[in-house]
Amino acid sequence: xxxxxxxxxxxxxxxxxxxxxxxxxxxxxxxxxxxxxxxxxxxxxxxxxxxxxxxxxxxxxxxxxxxxxxxxxxxxxxxxxxxxxxxxxxxxxxxxxxxxxxxxxxxxxxxxxxxxxxxxxxxxxxxxxxxxxxxxxxxxxxxxxxxxxxxxxxxxxxxxxxxxxxxxxxxxxxxxxxxxxxxxxxxxxxxxxxxxxxxxxxxxxxxxxxxxxxxxxxxxxxxxxxxxxxxxxxxxxxxxxxxxxxxxxxxx
Numbered sequence: 001x002x003x004x005x006x007x008x009x010x011x012x013x014x015x016x017x018x019x020x021x022x023x024x025x026x027x028x029x030x031x032x033x034x035x036x037x038x039x040x041x042x043x044x045x046x047x048x049x050x051x052x053x054x055x056x057x058x059x060x061x062x063x064x065x066x067x068x069x070x071x072x073x074x075x076x077x078x079x080x081x082x083x084x085x086x087x088x089x090x091x092x093x094x095x096x097x098x099x100x101x102x103x104x105x106x107x108x109x110x111x112x113x114x115x116x117x118x119x120x121x122x123x124x125x126x127x128x129x130x131x132x133x134x135x136x137x138x139x140x141x142x143x144x145x146x147x148x149x150x151x152x153x154x155x156x157x158x159x160x161x162x163x164x165x166x167x168x169x170x171x172x173x174x175x176x177x178x179x180x181x182x183x184x185x186x187x188x189x190x191x192x193x194x195x196x197x198x199x200x201x202x203x204x205x206x207x208x209x210x211x212x213x214x215x216x217x218x219x220x221x222x223x224x225x226x227x228x229x230x231x232x233x234x235x236x237x238x239x240x241x242x243x244x245x246x247x248x249x250x251x252x
Contacts, residue, residue: 001038002038002040003208003210003211003214003216004036004040004041004042004055004210005035005036005038005040006211006214006215006216007051007052007055007210007211007213007214008035008036008055008058008059009035009214010213010214011027011052011055011056011059011160011213012027012031012059014160014186014213015160015183015185015186016158016159016160016183016186017105017107017123017159017160017161017162017163017182017183017186018127018159018177018180018181018182018183019180019181019182019183021180021181022154022156023131023135023154023155023156023157024157024159024180025100025156025157025158026158027056027059027060027158029063029065029066030059030060030062030063030065030066031059031063032062032063032064034059034062036055036058040058042054046209047209048104048209048210048212049103049104051209051210052102052103052104052160052213053086053102056087056102056158057071057087060087060089064092065091065092065093066089066090066091066092066098067089067090067092068087068088068089069088069089069090069097070085070087070088070150071086071087071088072084072085072086073085073088073147075137075140075142075143075146076142076146077142082137082140082142083133083134083137085099085101085134085137085138085143086100086101086102086134087099087100087101087102088100088138088150088152096153096154097150097151097152097153098152098153098154098155098156099135099138099152099154099155099156100155100156100157100158101130101134101135101156101157101158102157102158102159102160103126103130103157103158103159103160103161104159104160104161104213105121105123105126105159105160105161106161106162106163106164106189106212106233106243107121107122107123107161107162107163107164108163108164108165108166108189108191108243108245108250109163109164109165109166109171109173109174109191110166110249110250112172112174114163114174114177115249115250117231117233117243117245117249119249119250119251123177124177124178126159127159127177127178127180128178130157130159131157131178134157135155135157138150138152138155139152160213161186161213162186162188162189162213162241163182163186163187163188163189164187164189164190164191164241164242164243165187165189165190165191166190166191166192166193166196167190167192168192168196168199173187188241189240189241189242189243190240190241190242190243191242191243191244191245192242192243192244192245193244193245193246193247193249194227194244194245194246194247195247197227197244200236200242200244202236202237202238202240203223203236203237204223204224204232204234204235204236204242204244205219205221205223205224205234205235205236205237206221206223206224206232206233206234207233207234207235207241211235212233215235215239215241216235219237224244227244227246229246230246231243231244231245231246231249232244
């Protein structure tokens with residue numbers, strides 16, 4: 001199985017970070033026996049979010065009940081870009097249109113806040129922006145004026161990923177974010193500071209960005225022995241994911 005196939009299967013199998021409560025959604029409506037071929041390649045923007053969006057599109061397109069009507073719709077106001085809509089889907093049996101935003105995120109718990117490895121990114125702030133700005137774009141005046149033919153019937157947010165706790169600190173794990181319940185099954189990663197890394201009892205292997213979600217079963221590369229001045233994301237042979245963070249994180 002290629003790394004891309006493994007990631008695709010993870011997208012299908014992995015629950016979202018938050019429990020379903022509209023507009024929070026999962027991919028359940030699109031699931032089919034389809035799997036991408038080992039020859040499938042991705043040549044788009046190398047950032048993880050774009051690769052994830054591509055794989056979500058593959059899942060949707062494989063569904064007999066839905067099709068991608070539009071993707072990456074740019075919304076412009078007075079010559080500047082207000083933003084882009086990930087997907088407008090059409091349900092085949094009634095031609096109703098759905099606005100979907102998708103995101104893959106990895107957050108580490110620190111003092112009751114879920115921070116990204118880049119600490120400017122936080123779950124509560126990201127969720128608020130997705131719910132208000134991103135999903136709001138399909139009903140904005142600019143969108144309606146620019147795309148009068150697109151009448152959105154429903155809005156959906158899919159946010160997959162993983163949440164990490166520090167087993168070497170006494171942490172109380174939040175159970176909700178902005179009124180949406182956190183899927184406890186997705187709180188399954190660990191993180192620690194560099195000065196705690198010696199407490200990790202298993203060997204840690206590095207992950208490429210496209211392996212962050214689904215991990216790897218190829219441990220022929222050299223294990224992680226040095227951490228430098230940036231964060232490291234790794235995995236043990238048993239499948240445990242770890243972030244090892246600089247001492248200054250999340251404030252530096």
